[in-house]
Each structure stands twice: as structure tokens, then as C-alpha cells.
Amino acid sequence: MASKGVRVAARAIDAAAEAVLVLLAWWAVGDAHKLFTDLFLAAAVITAYEALSCLWLGATPTMRLFGLRVVELDASGRPTGPVCLRRGVMVAVLTVIPVLGWGLWLASMLTDALGRGFPDRVAGSMVVPDAFARSVATKDLAGFADGVRPPRLTAWGRVGDLDVRFRARLRRLTDSRLMACAIAFLALIVTVPPFATGEMILISSAIWIVVFVAHETWLVHRTGATPGHVMAGLVIISRETGAPPGAGRSFARALVLGLLLYVPLLWPILFVSMSMMRYNDTGRGLHDVAGGTLVVADPKLDPETQRQRAMRMRLGLAG
């Protein structure tokens, strides 16, 4: 895989070159009174630089100089126009948003085992060293990732990865129309003038947390999984018994999770919990500690099926 340090250095040099081009564009056609027009011009210039160099050279000039190139997944040769354009647009959008955008690019690239940051994930591409001669297939990504970052194992099986669990959480209510209607009702009630107050929004949020905790407790205790976990081939089990946790522990887990996810004041603690899930040996966040649980690969599935399910979830293809 491409060295992440080299990629950061290449990006810094490319960003400097792009900054010069953007200043020239502003000087030529910019308007000091139109902030968003100037931002758009900057994004257009960066997109053109990234997309055209990807199309003609296979990567930006600096990346080529440092021995890196962009490959399109499931294809050979240089990336095609649509892939280069999508990648260029994402790089441009993240570049024109100071601090937050740069942070998102850096964090997404550094935390991914294969260094596939947001631009590569959106475009369906990957950055590899020149020496890497073969093409990259989507179905092989899971194997490559395991090669770079060995999977974490427990007595009950392989630990679920953070990004897969995050996406599984998003899919959680996919098939629960009753829950969707409940939150829709909560959203509606605070738009009716007599109820459109800050207090009502707080109350509706509190009601939502109660509904969430009850539903999550029921699902985890009864089945040891949410619909999203099933799609990702994951199960939630008691660390001691390997079976779905009891009602009390499921409730404790759901309560901690509900509060961390839906009370913005607690989001710094959520960040700590996510770091624990990402970096400790068992992948347990604070809610897992409260529930005495582990989230692991479903032992009823064969390992390759589970790995492919997790990869489909990671790529947003589950469903």
C-alpha cells in the first residue's frame, strides 16, 4: 500500500500549487463582493487540476513524482473520466472548507487500513505505489485490509470494525416502519405553531431517546442484533456467555448508547467511546462496557461470507 506520510507530503505540495492557480483565477475573474462565487471558482480550479491530472497522468504531478498513482477499482489502466471527476470534486470540496475539510480528508485517509479517504471512497478508487502492477478488485479489499491491519480476535470471534458498525447503525431502522413513523410524528409535532418551542423540541428529543432505548433493549436482548448488524454479519453477545445479553445489561447498553448518540452535550464522550471501539483489543465502546457485551462476526456464518457482508456494508452496498 502507498505510504501515508508520502501521501500527506504530496497533498501539501499539490495544495500549494492549487493555491497559486486559485489566486490567479480570482485575479482574473473573481468578485470580492461574492464570497460564494469565489469559493466556487476555487473549487472549480482544484477540481480541474485534480481530475485532468488523474485522467492524463494517472495521478497529480506531485503524486507521480513521489511514485504514487490512482487506480480505479475493478478496472485496469488509468482511471476513467467519471472516477477522476468524482475524486477531483471531493478533493476540491474538502480543500475549500478550511480546517474541517482538511481534517476530514486527513482523518478519513489515516484511519482507513488501505488509506482510502473520502475522495477514494466516493470515486471507487485507491492510491497505490507505482510498483503495484495489478488491478484492485472490490471483493479483494477486505483481504488487503486484513493484510495491512490484522483483525482483532476474541474468544467469541472476530471483532466488528468501527466503520462497519457505524454504517450498520445507520441502517438500524431500515425495516422498522413503526419506528420511522414515531420519529416522523415527533418531527411533525414541533412544527405545529402551539408546539413549536425550544422546550417542545427538547421534550420530543427526550421522548425519542426513551423510544430508542426501549426498542434497542428489546432487539438486543431478544435477537442479539439490530437489522443493520444482521446485514453486516455481526452479532452482539455477552462477553461472559457468548449469548445475547440479559434484559438488564441490554437496557444499560441501550441507555448509554442513546444518551451518547442523541445528547449533543455528550458528543465529546461519544468521541472517546468511538476511539475505544477503534483502537482497543476488543472493540468495546462505553456502551459495550455498560452492557458487558462484544460485537463480533456472526459465528453462524462462514468467515468469507461474513467478511464480504462487512465489506458490502463498509462500501454502502448492503441491503
Place this chain on the structure above:
Amino acid sequence: MALPLRDDERTRRVPWITIALIAINVLVFLFVQPAGFQGGGISNRQDQYWQAQEQEEFAYRWGAVSCEITTGKTLAQHPSGCRGERPDSPPAGKSISLALLTAMFLHGSIAHLAGNMLYLWVFGSAVEDRLGRLNYLGLYLLGGMVATLGYVAFNARSPVPLIGASGAIAVAMGAYLVLLPRGRILTVISTAAFQVVYVPAIVVLLLFFVTQLFTDPLDQVATEAHAAGMIAGFIAALVFRQIPAVRRRAKTDAADAELRAGTAF
């Protein structure tokens, strides 16, 4: 408040018309509309005054003004049917019928533009895929005008200019309800602790429709245009659904969905 992010319906073709409509709206806002619509970036009070004048003149020239449409006369011709505050110097030589079209491509602020384009992308691309490009373009443009006329029907004497693509986008939303009733929308619900969930499209769209009935009139939102647009889109899609090509596409999509559901992965 519910903010859609994307739907989970698979599309078969690149939604070029939707992309083109978004590009036109964005380019018009950035390069054609005066700087005042972007907040200006001016501290000098006199310059701010001139910028506001320029902004007002632009909105009256290219926006749809209800009482101009109902009387057939521009504000510069001093129609008798207008009630409310009018501009000091309304633009002369304005085309009222052209303004019905141009108003659909103008926006009052970057937030207005961003919200509308997000809705257009989520719902428009799916409807374009199901209807076909030309049908969709016709639905968008004609439906947008019908939505504006719906607003005019409830505000016949208003001299306030109406701008924004939301009426036309509401048409696409109404059509989505008929064409893809089982679609699911990834939605952020800010009033339910920022929950991000896949909500059935029917819930999101009915929620949007109902909230139009409760919006505060002081919010300066053309709720009548949204409601009229959704109804127009709903009815038009019932008609479009009878076209053989559209029926074939619906059948193929249903077969695809069944195939995917049966895929053991």
C-alpha cells in the same frame, strides 16, 4: 424538521437533466444574481444601500409577481389590483410570462439554494430515471409554473416577487410519491435528536406536505406553491404512469428489487 440526504432506489441512467437543472440554478445564483443575494461583503452604508437597490430591482424584474400575473400589467404600469408595499421604481419593460419561468431559477440566499438543490437531487434524479428525460423536463418546467400559479391563486393581489425552484421541486416530490412509493429516504430529523434514519418516502413526503399547512406566514415561505406543486406532481405522475415506457421501467425495477431481495449474500 426533516432533511433528506439520499434515497435507496437504484437508478439506471445518469440523471443528466437533474444535473443540468442544478448546474443552471447554481451558476445563475453565483454569476448572474447581484452580490446582495450572497450577503454582499460590504461595510460602507452607502454601498450597502445601492447593493440592496440592485437586489430589489433584480428580484422584481425576474421574479413572479402575483398581482402582475392576475392583472396582466407590470408594476411599472401601476395596475389597480395590487395591495401592499411596492418598490419605489419598478423595472420597466418586464415580460410577465417570461418571469414565470425565470423565477424558478433564482434564489434568495445560499441556504435557500443549497436546500432546494439537495431536495432536487434526492427526488428529481429518481423521478427522471423512472419517467425518462424529456417527460421529466416537461414535468419540471410546466409543473413549476403550475406551482407558481397555485401561489398566485392564494395571493392574487400581492406585489411581492416570488423566486425559487421549490415549487418545481415539490412537483418532483409529488411525482415520487406515485412512482416510487416504496422508496426509502436517508433523512436527518433535527427535531428528534438529530436522528439519521432511513424513513419510508411516503412518511417524509406526507410530513413535508403537512408542515406546509402549519408554516408561519411571517417565514416568507411560499407554502402555497409547495402544496400546489406536490398535488400537481402527484396528479401528473398518475397520468405519466399509464405511458407504456414508464410502465415497463416500473416492472423492470420491481423485478430487479425481487432479484436483489433473493440474493443470498
